[in-house]
Amino acid sequence: MGLRGTGLRLLVAGGVGASILLASALPTSADEISDAKARLQIIGKLKGTLKDNLQKAQAQEIALQQQLQETRDTINQTIDKIAAAERRIAELEGQIAALDAKIAEEQMELRTTKAEYATFVRSTYKSNADPLAQLLAAPDFQGFLNRAVAIEHLTYLANKLIDHIHKVDLKLHEQQDLIIAKKKEADKQRADLVDQKAALVQQQAHQQDLENRLRQSIVQVKWELTAIDGQSAALAQRIADMEIARQDQLIAEAEQAAWQQAQFWMQHNLFTLPGAGAGHSTKYPLIWPLQQGSITLLFGPCTQAFEPPGFGYAHFHAGVDIAYSQGSPILAHRNNFFSLYGHLLGFQVKAGDSVHQGQLIGYEGSTGNSTGPHVHFEYRYGGQPTNPLPYLPPNGPNTFSQ
Numbered sequence: 071m072g073l074r075g076t077g078l079r080l081l082v083a084g085g086v087g088a089s090i091l092l093a094s095a096l097p098t099s100a101d102e103i104s105d106a107k108a109r110l111q112i113i114g115k116l117k118g119t120l121k122d123n124l125q126k127a128q129a130q131e132i133a134l135q136q137q138l139q140e141t142r143d144t145i146n147q148t149i150d151k152i153a154a155a156e157r158r159i160a161e162l163e164g165q166i167a168a169l170d171a172k173i174a175e176e177q178m179e180l181r182t183t184k185a186e187y188a189t190f191v192r193s194t195y196k197s198n199a200d201p202l203a204q205l206l207a208a209p210d211f212q213g214f215l216n217r218a219v220a221i222e223h224l225t226y227l228a229n230k231l232i233d234h235i236h237k238v239d240l241k242l243h244e245q246q247d248l249i250i251a252k253k254k255e256a257d258k259q260r261a262d263l264v265d266q267k268a269a270l271v272q273q274q275a276h277q278q279d280l281e282n283r284l285r286q287s288i289v290q291v292k293w294e295l296t297a298i299d300g301q302s303a304a305l306a307q308r309i310a311d312m313e314i315a316r317q318d319q320l321i322a323e324a325e326q327a328a329w330q331q332a333q334f335w336m337q338h339n340l341f342t343l344p345g346a347g348a349g350h351s352t353k354y355p356l357i358w359p360l361q362q363g364s365i366t367l368l369f370g371p372c373t374q375a376f377e378p379p380g381f382g383y384a385h386f387h388a389g390v391d392i393a394y395s396q397g398s399p400i401l402a403h404r405n406n407f408f409s410l411y412g413h414l415l416g417f418q419v420k421a422g423d424s425v426h427q428g429q430l431i432g433y434e435g436s437t438g439n440s441t442g443p444h445v446h447f448e449y450r451y452g453g454q455p456t457n458p459l460p461y462l463p464p465n466g467p468n469t470f471s472q
Contacts, residue, residue: 121295
């Protein structure tokens with residue numbers, strides 16, 4: 071009985087202890103209940119924001135992986151071009167060596183011919199064999215003619231041979247100059263390709279670093295989504311703000327890297343711009359990337375602190391911002407210049423695809439330093455931002471495409 075009573079008291083004590091612990095984890099007043107609801111609302115909102123940003127980061131990671139693959143392919147192509155240039159250089163060096171030998175041979179023949187002719191003239195002079203006397207000593211008039219023709223022919227042949235050798239030598243030197251010029255061009259091409267490869271390798275390293283950092287950020291956000299339910303609202307807010315800011319910065323860096331890659335490829339003719347199709351606008355060079363919505367920021371100086379300096383201003387907006395519903399389709403523009411689309415939610419095309427005006431290329435989003443869903447549209451010519459409004463149909467975003 072004593073043991074049973076002790077056991078019962080322990081069980082009751084244990085039960086009371088559990089009840090006390092459970093009660094301490096639950097709100098005991100209206101204020102606490104209100105705080106708990108507020109915390110759940112904040113946590114729920116933060117989870118939604120983190121998931122949205124995670125989706126953007128994952129889309130950007132895929133784009134970076136595509137860029138990396140394009141860069142790797144271009145590096146391999148450049149290596150093949152360097153090898154081809156080196157084979158061409160070796161071939162031209164062989165041609166130059168053969169021409170050098172041929173020129174040396176022709177020059178030797180010229181010297182030999184001149185020497186033999188000089189020897190003939192000297193021997194004739196030393197033997198006192200006066201050509202006129204030889205002619206007069208002919209037994210008859212026919213003999214005189216034969217000797218005259220022979221002497222004239224010998225002199226003619228010697229002069230003709232020397233002239234021929236001179237012409238051959240001149241032609242060989244012209245060929246040599248041409249091949250040397252081709253070799254210089256091939257040498258420059260190889261040097262340019264080596265520089266191009268070095269720049270591509272550097273570009274690849276930067277893209278790989280961005281991809282690694284973005285992947286780590288994605289892993290961190292995924293972890294935060296599992297841990298956030300056990301965090302205070304204040305801690306969850308701080309962590310979410312930090313992770314979102316980090317991802318937005320990485321997304322902005324990745325977008326800039328894509329632009330730099332496009333500029334580099336244009337400068338080095340690494341792709342061929344497609345020609346204008348039958349559906350391209352004939353009246354205006356551009357169409358609106360968003361065909362409805364409103365312009366929220368024009369091209370030119372601005373007060374937004376996150377806009378970089380440009381054209382002598384502390385902050386310069388290099389494009390036109392068009393706001394509409396998130397996820398709205400973004401349309402491509404005409405060829406022969408570069409257009410840039412910022413803050414996209416997702417992509418419908420990948421690096422290396424050929425696109426035509428009016429084609430769906432992505433969806434409006436709010437990634438990076440953004441005040442809300444919109445597309446940042448830039449028109450760049452020769453690498454320099456240019457106001458796109460004069461090239462767009464008038465009266466704001468519309469469907470005009472004639």
